[in-house]
Amino acid sequence: MILFISFESLTSNGAGGTGKIAYEVAKNLSAKQQPVKLIVSSKGKFTTPFTSTPVSLWTHYYKFILNKFVSPLLKPYQKRHLEERIFDFFCSRHIHHEQKLIFSTTPFLPRTFKKAKRLGIPIVFFPGTPEENHIAELVSNEAKKWKVSSSDVYTYKPRLNIFNQGMKLIDHVICHSSVIESTFRNRWPDKNFISCLGLLKPGCEAEAQIAQGTSFRVLYAAHTVWLKGLQYLLKAWNELSAHGELIIVGSIDPSVQQVISRDFNALKNVTFTGPVSGIDEYVKNATILVCPSLIDGGPVTVLEAMRFGVPSILTDACGLKDFIHNGETGWIIEAGNAIQLRDRLMACYADRDSLQKTGAAAQRMLSDYDFKAFIENIASETVALQK
CATH class of the missing domain: 3.40.50.2000 (Glycogen Phosphorylase B;)
Incomplete structure (x- = not known):
């Protein structure tokens, strides 16, 4: 047995x-x-x-x-x-x-x-x-x-x-x-x-992609602890806030919240939702998902984004990097590198027409898994x- x-x-x-x-x-x-x-x-x-x-x-x-x-x-x-x-x-x-x-x-x-x-x-x-x-x-x-x-x-x-x-x-x-x-x-x-x-x-059944128009909504969704790397996304957003909206979904560890309140309280166009019962509505209305984890076995949120045809930026410390073809089904950056993250987000903002194509490719990959x-x-x- x-x-x-x-x-x-x-x-x-x-x-x-x-x-x-x-x-x-x-x-x-x-x-x-x-x-x-x-x-x-x-x-x-x-x-x-x-x-x-x-x-x-x-x-x-x-x-x-x-x-x-x-x-x-x-x-x-x-x-x-x-x-x-x-x-x-x-x-x-x-x-x-x-x-x-x-x-x-x-x-x-x-x-x-x-x-x-x-x-x-x-x-x-x-x-x-x-x-x-x-x-x-x-x-x-x-x-x-x-x-x-x-x-x-x-x-x-x-x-x-x-x-x-x-x-x-x-x-x-x-x-x-x-x-x-x-x-x-x-x-x-x-x-x-x-x-x-x-x-x-x-693999799960694909959901219909939603046309994003001219908006640029960047989504981050997690129970935030230090490992999730939110601090580096906020650091990168400092130079991007005029170009879109950053939506941060989920609870935040008190020590991380202390840093946010101290170092990033002046950031513009940032919405903190707090804990939510589900993230589907946030994901399907996002332009792009960002997972700036310093180490992560997944994360599952990338799979949720794939299901809705939303492209993702994740770090080379995420387990799902094994399934992402950089530049084709998503983008991979160095963990803890706010400059790389900023530059990748700026590139995505400048070439929003390609985002839906990248998201669709990721969606097909998940459906075929x-x-x-x-x-x-x-x-x-x-x-x-x-x-």
Whole structure:
């Protein structure tokens, strides 16, 4: 049996994030008569064609207690860390000698992995984001550069320690982007790395492009933390504000907001929407999407832009750069380079006639993407790693 583990939950709509990959690979192998089991954080009414179960029958109870009584006493990243520790405790009870392989989309399982190691079970990790120590260093450096203090899930040392304990026990790492793979290879060169390039979301039906006319609307959409690089977009916008409108969608980390209020409060033609329930309306009315991330496994917003035929500018630190043909289906710039970003936006403003063509090419690429082949590739590699 292959045991799949995801910290995500199964809801009535299925699984999200890397949990979807664990689910799809398990389903693929189950259809080939390979015994599989999927462990998730919690499970709603969603049914699976193979064995799946919440990590504990007590999940709903301990989550209620956490949310009702413990959460008010903790910072969000401390709560996340506690939830991961509880998940690991219960998950370790699912490890048995008859299992031939562990396929996990979370590395925060040192207790679980230690038990698997004692039983001689190989461990495969499928990361959805770049390496945690790499991220922590980037966040710390950015906060120092912009002269603010920052405490978040990426720099919380107890959580980083658990990550490192888990990584030491992992045998194989399957990576879906070159960006993710490079960050893990640099820190963990002793692991066996397997490259399975692909998108975490299946190709979807294209939406009709909207003619933009003479307007120039630049869209940025994210839950903004230091890694998203919004500070460099705002720096670039300083010389572009007279040429269009910058729309910033999503919540903003307090330390980043501190820099915005201090250094960019005089910028013109900038709209901050705050948190929103969905971004479709913003995307389809945008002229261009900008993802100035300093490191990013995706981002998903680029896929949303592709769906509506809206072209994107993203950095060379985004995982999706593997699927963008620079100048044909989007543009790739150097991460953290506000000058390059400014120049690219100016070029797009000067040649708006080409934007719709570039967006349409990106839309076709997404529509033609073969998600099933991606899952088949991961499934084949996974089966070959069984003990």
